Amino acid sequence: MDKIIIRGGKPLYGSVSISGAKNAALPILAATLLVPGTHTLNNVPDLRDTRTMLKLLETLGATHKREGSTVSIDTTGLTGAEAPYELVKTMRASVLVLGPLLGRSGYARVSLPGGCAIGARPINYHLKGFEQLGVQTTLAQGYVEARCSGRLEGATVYFDMSTVTGTENLLMASVLAKGTTIIKNAAREPEVGNLIDMLVAMGADIQGRDSDRLTITGVDSLQPAEIDIIPDRIETGTYLIAVAATGGEVRIEKCNPAHLPALSEKLRAAGATVIEEGDAFVVSCPEHQGRSRCNLQGVDVKTLVYPGFPTDLQAQFMALLIQAEGTSIIHETIFENRFMHVAEMQRLGADITIDGASAVVRGIPPEQLCGAPVMATDLRASASLVIAGLACSGVTEISRIYHLERGYENMVEKLQALGADVEKIASSGS
Numbered sequence: 001m002d003k004i005i006i007r008g009g010k011p012l013y014g015s016v017s018i019s020g021a022k023n024a025a026l027p028i029l030a031a032t033l034l035v036p037g038t039h040t041l042n043n044v045p046d047l048r049d050t051r052t053m054l055k056l057l058e059t060l061g062a063t064h065k066r067e068g069s070t071v072s073i074d075t076t077g078l079t080g081a082e083a084p085y086e087l088v089k090t091m092r093a094s095v096l097v098l099g100p101l102l103g104r105s106g107y108a109r110v111s112l113p114g115g116c117a118i119g120a121r122p123i124n125y126h127l128k129g130f131e132q133l134g135v136q137t138t139l140a141q142g143y144v145e146a147r148c149s150g151r152l153e154g155a156t157v158y159f160d161m162s163t164v165t166g167t168e169n170l171l172m173a174s175v176l177a178k179g180t181t182i183i184k185n186a187a188r189e190p191e192v193g194n195l196i197d198m199l200v201a202m203g204a205d206i207q208g209r210d211s212d213r214l215t216i217t218g219v220d221s222l223q224p225a226e227i228d229i230i231p232d233r234i235e236t237g238t239y240l241i242a243v244a245a246t247g248g249e250v251r252i253e254k255c256n257p258a259h260l261p262a263l264s265e266k267l268r269a270a271g272a273t274v275i276e277e278g279d280a281f282v283v284s285c286p287e288h289q290g291r292s293r294c295n296l297q298g299v300d301v302k303t304l305v306y307p308g309f310p311t312d313l314q315a316q317f318m319a320l321l322i323q324a325e326g327t328s329i330i331h332e333t334i335f336e337n338r339f340m341h342v343a344e345m346q347r348l349g350a351d352i353t354i355d356g357a358s359a360v361v362r363g364i365p366p367e368q369l370c371g372a373p374v375m376a377t378d379l380r381a382s383a384s385l386v387i388a389g390l391a392c393s394g395v396t397e398i399s400r401i402y403h404l405e406r407g408y409e410n411m412v413e414k415l416q417a418l419g420a421d422v423e424k425i426a427s428s429g430s
């Protein structure tokens with residue numbers, strides 16, 4: 001298995017460019033299924049997950065071509081309507097083909113994703129929403145079969161919990177439905193807004209972008225479209241935290257600072273300098289008593305839906321707090337099992353206690369944290385271990401890095417360019 005080796009304790013300097021957002025590219029790739037023709041997506045990150053989604057589209061009969069970060073997808077001749085277990089088990093976001101397939105042809109068969117390293121993550125709200133649009137759903141042999149005779153019918157759908165992919169699935173199912181659909185308590189994440197922009201470019205009628213109430217007036221037909229994928233706010237946040245945790249000064253380019261209001265405030269409260277300059281962040285930690293990193297202060301964090309603090313940055317922020325002065329409390333409200341990184345950070349010497357949905361982090365000086373072999377358990381946990389490894393002294397060896405490759409484009413190369421002592425070791429077996 002491939003590994004990442006980090007020799008920590010070196011501050012980061014220079015500039016890094018942010019890639020397109022994984023969680024915007026995935027639903028937008030799925031949305032191309034809605035209408036036959038060739039769609040053009042710019043700024044698509046080349047990641048394990050985007051490749052999985054393209055493979056899924058291929059199994060449904062679509063073809064694609066990538067030139068740099070532009071992907072053109074021809075969805076003219078669809079030959080299937082099934083997302084098989086083999087693909088869904090490697091990427092839950094495969095369920096995003098349900099909505100567009102239902103919208104286009106009234107039928108889809110998708111494997112149920114099952115459990116996941118960060119929580120149970122059911123899709124009951126997606127299915128309930130489809131049913132309200134007139135879709136019949138049945139479960140057999142681990143697959144959800146969804147069908148509707150004729151066009152879907154607009155309805156009012158209220159989500160008990162704000163769900164990102166649930167909102168996206170319902171949006172895609174309803175744009176071609178008969179009549180008006182209202183989604184209440186819709187997710188407001190920027191990735192939902194990017195999908196709405198794609199659907200509107202295709203000819204959809206959607207009101208309420210960026211609000212929790214979306215009104216979709218069904219149209220009779222759509223046409224292929226072109227869209228720019230927004231910058232990845234979670235990748236941006238990961239580099240912001242990495243610089244604050246290791247010290248140095250980095251310009252983070254091609255990002256959208258407006259998408260990270262909660263993180264930039266928390267970083268400032270912890271003692272980092274975070275400046276927004278158009279489509280860039282400049283983040284630094286000043287020299288302190290001869291050390292290259294600042295004296296970080298502990299802060300409390302509660303994960304919330306957008307624009308609150310993102311759950312996808314909780315693990316990375318913990319990697320900063322383990323070396324901050326004082327005690328911090330991290331409260332995870334989105335997923336019930338998103339502290340898998342804690343046991344790995346404890347191997348580096350971190351002082352963390354979990355109490356239900358909260359983690360109590362007692363900061364210790366970075367020079368007392370020491371590298372060790374650790375194991376990545378999911379995508380964001382992996383990123384947090386990279387940050388912890390960069391910040392502490394000694395050598396950290398991270399295994400199971402395929403998780404990291406699902407969501408971070410060229411992370412090792414980007415960190416090397418910032419001066420980090422990090423390398424990927426390919427095992428002889430892979």
Ligand code: EPU
Pocket residue numbers: 023026093119120121122123124125126127161162163164165166187191311312334335336379380407
């Ligand atoms: N939920 C249900 N039933 C549903 C849907 C959601 O109980 O039918 C619960 C979930 O179990 C969770 C909460 O509602 O407790 C919110 O989950 P949500 O549906 O919003 O998450 P998601 O759509 O499955 C997306 C991202 C995740 C990100 C979450 C929260 C994509 C492809 N994935 O997942 O990204 O953590 O929203 O912001 O957009 C990642 O990139 O590492 C990642 C996990």
